[in-house]
Amino acid sequence: MGKVLIIGAGGVAGVAAHKCAQNNEVFHEICIASRTKSKCDALKRELEDKYPVKITTAEIDATNVPALIALIEQERPTVVLNLALPYHDLPIMDACLATKTHYVDTANYEPEDTAKFEYSWQWAYRQRYEEAGITGLLGSGFDPGVTGVFSAYALKHYFDEIHYIDILDCNGGDHGYPFATNFNPEINIREVSAKGRYWENGEWIETEPMEIKRVYDFEAVGQKDMYLLYHEELESLAQNIPGLKRIRFFMTFGESYLRHLKCLENVGMTSIEPILFEGKEIIPLQFLKAVLPDPASLGPRTKGKTNIGCIFQGVKDGKPKNLYIYNICDHEECFREVGSQAISYTTGVPAMIGAALVMKGLWQKPGVYNVEDFDPDPFMEALNKWGLPWQIDENPTLVD
Numbered sequence: 214m215g216k217v218l219i220i221g222a223g224g225v226a227g228v229a230a231h232k233c234a235q236n237n238e239v240f241h242e243i244c245i246a247s248r249t250k251s252k253c254d255a256l257k258r259e260l261e262d263k264y265p266v267k268i269t270t271a272e273i274d275a276t277n278v279p280a281l282i283a284l285i286e287q288e289r290p291t292v293v294l295n296l297a298l299p300y301h302d303l304p305i306m307d308a309c310l311a312t313k314t315h316y317v318d319t320a321n322y323e324p325e326d327t328a329k330f331e332y333s334w335q336w337a338y339r340q341r342y343e344e345a346g347i348t349g350l351l352g353s354g355f356d357p358g359v360t361g362v363f364s365a366y367a368l369k370h371y372f373d374e375i376h377y378i379d380i381l382d383c384n385g386g387d388h389g390y391p392f393a394t395n396f397n398p399e400i401n402i403r404e405v406s407a408k409g410r411y412w413e414n415g416e417w418i419e420t421e422p423m424e425i426k427r428v429y430d431f432e433a434v435g436q437k438d439m440y441l442l443y444h445e446e447l448e449s450l451a452q453n454i455p456g457l458k459r460i461r462f463f464m465t466f467g468e469s470y471l472r473h474l475k476c477l478e479n480v481g482m483t484s485i486e487p488i489l490f491e492g493k494e495i496i497p498l499q500f501l502k503a504v505l506p507d508p509a510s511l512g513p514r515t516k517g518k519t520n521i522g523c524i525f526q527g528v529k530d531g532k533p534k535n536l537y538i539y540n541i542c543d544h545e546e547c548f549r550e551v552g553s554q555a556i557s558y559t560t561g562v563p564a565m566i567g568a569a570l571v572m573k574g575l576w577q578k579p580g581v582y583n584v585e586d587f588d589p590d591p592f593m594e595a596l597n598k599w600g601l602p603w604q605i606d607e608n609p610t611l612v613d
């Protein structure tokens with residue numbers, strides 16, 4: 214049906230490339246382009262050994278708009294799937310605009326020098342994408358991504374109105390290291406060391422980092438401590454789910470992770486302010502990333518499961534209704550299938566699905582949209598087909 218240009222060759226891109234190669238009815242050709250071309254070439258060799266698929270590779274600096282435009286013009290993809298870092302969203306969106314090519318990503322834009330993310334920068338492209346007749350699909354990972362699709366699905370099929378959403382992200386996986394992050398350490402640490410925030414009655418309520426803690430018993434994982442964080446889908450869902458009164462996001466963390474993080478923070482290693490080290494300017498958090506285990510290397514060591522989903526409370530036919538829609542994913546099964554742990558897997562699969570729906574025209578609408586702006590049904594069907602089957606609990610334990 215068409216060609217996809219994947220930008221980035223890290224943990225998530227590796228899974229998405231596997232999934233695009235498996236879905237070769239839709240993706241006839243794949244180009245993988247990233248900063249380090251040898252990683253793209255290694256991925257190409259692995260995929261060509263496994264699947265009948267045509268793959269090209271290229272070196273690209275995703276901050277360089279003219280180079281991105283030249284690459285898109287040379288490769289002529291139908292869709293660009295941005296799986297580099299959040300700092301690269303705007304240059305890649307600019308290049309898609311200049312070449313009138315559909316755009317899909319999994320994380321919202323964040324300036325490199327400020328630990329702050331919000332959709333305003335990307336939503337500002339809406340009119341220009343509309344005029345160019347191209348679709349920009351934002352946040353097609355798991356969270357954001359599947360959590361927005363679950364919300365649209367719950368609203369379409371189970372509720373007249375949703376009043377409360379709690380998004381629960383539980384990783385019960387154990388990689389055996391005292392401290393490592395499951396996706397890009399720099400992005401992960403920026404996210405979890407920021408202040409918490411949730412939305413209630415039309416207002417944002419800010420908390421100290423990790424101030425709000427709950428304990429929850431997750432199916433297939435067991436009891437875990439989880440902490441309230443700000444997460445980007447809160448911003449779009451607060452706008453897009455009519456009648457919503459409150460939305461929160463909780464993520465589980467083990468004691469060892471939090472203890473190490475606190476210590477790293479206390480000694481200044483998580484700072485993004487440049488410092489001079491032996492005459493050279495370095496950013497402590499980027500240096501920390503360099504010494505931590507590469508998330509892509511955690512695959513063979515990680516055991517256990519993830520359980521990620523949304524608890525909805527609302528009304529149907531005048532009666533109160535509660536519902537949990539969730540997916541359970543097994544780290545070791547992911548590794549057997551695509552050589553990666555479940556965090557990259559649960560992001561890479563929906564990234565491929567979003568790109569496929571845009572490619573097939575099912576999720577094409579000129580402008581810039583979040584996943585919950587589209588019909589959730591084909592996405593939900595594809596999750597079952599491509600490795601992230603979901604379940605529904607109509608009597609979930611609620612979070613107080």
Ligand code: NDP
Nearest residue numbers: 221222223224225248249275297320354355356357396397
């Ligand atoms: P990785 O760090 O593993 O991969 C990032 C890739 O981007 C690397 O291949 C890296 O190249 C490449 N890259 C970095 N800088 C540039 C540049 N200037 N030009 C071109 N390529 C560049 O990250 P992940 O795979 O873990 O994460 C990828 C994305 O997915 C991130 O945006 C992350 O926030 C998002 N994500 C979303 C989730 C969701 O559920 N929505 C969950 C997890 C992640 P190199 O190899 O040279 O370093």
